[in-house]
Amino acid sequence: MRVNVGSRWGTELETRHGRWRVGGGLTVARATKLDWLRKQVEQHLEKWGDLPWEQQPCLLWEGCAHPYGYGRLWVRSVGHSQTAHRIAYEIANGPVPNESEICHHCDVAACFNPGHLFAGTHKDNMSDSARKGRIASGDRSGTRTHPESVPRGDRHWSRLRPERVTRGDQRKDTKIRDADVPRIRALAASGVTRTRIASLFGVSQPHISKIVNGTKRRLIASAAS
Secondary structure: OOOOOHHHOOOOOOOOOOOOEEOOOOOEEOOOOOOHHHHHHHHHHHHHHOOOHOOOOEEOOOOOOOOOOOOOEEEOOEEEEEEEEHHHHHHOOOOOOOOOOEEEEEOOOOEOOOOOOOOEOOOHHHHHHHHOOOOHHHHHOOOHOOOOOOOOOOOOOOOOOHHHHOOHHHHOOOOOOOOOOHHHHHHOOOOOOOOHHHHOOOOOOOOOOOOOOOOOOOOHHHOOO
């Protein structure tokens, strides 16, 4: 089936499932979620398209959903799933501009009414959220309203379960082995410049300074002392 959603989606628009149960008990045989979504968008635009978005009802997705509530469906021609509201926007307005997000005027994640959607950058999306009070910042942040809920100091998991923290030779990307740490500190104590030590071990001078000062590899320093 052909659906006019731009060349990006190709011509074969079908899901993994041949049958899908629509809200209200209606079973659509051999129809796809994408076909149903297209029909809903077209009918909604015909009925409500001339009204401001505030006067339009939400179109709520009743299929598979993202954990945050956004509708999702598999588009075989693309090879992965897409959010229902993003596809609905493309059906109504054409391809989404590069690096743009599809935001909700109504703040209802499951809504795919094109009249409730607008394209913007990630910054636009975050600014819209902050303006509507959906992002707790400043004195409204949970770290300030409930500081006891944030584990710090001896309550932090790295203090409670230190064996779960990968350090030194346990890390695959480590550049300085545990056995080299005492040698580095000994070289620094003998007067060798940290820049020279850094060139010997193939790391940066600030990296060596943190080892010498004990900012890095603190546990090895305690064991050596």
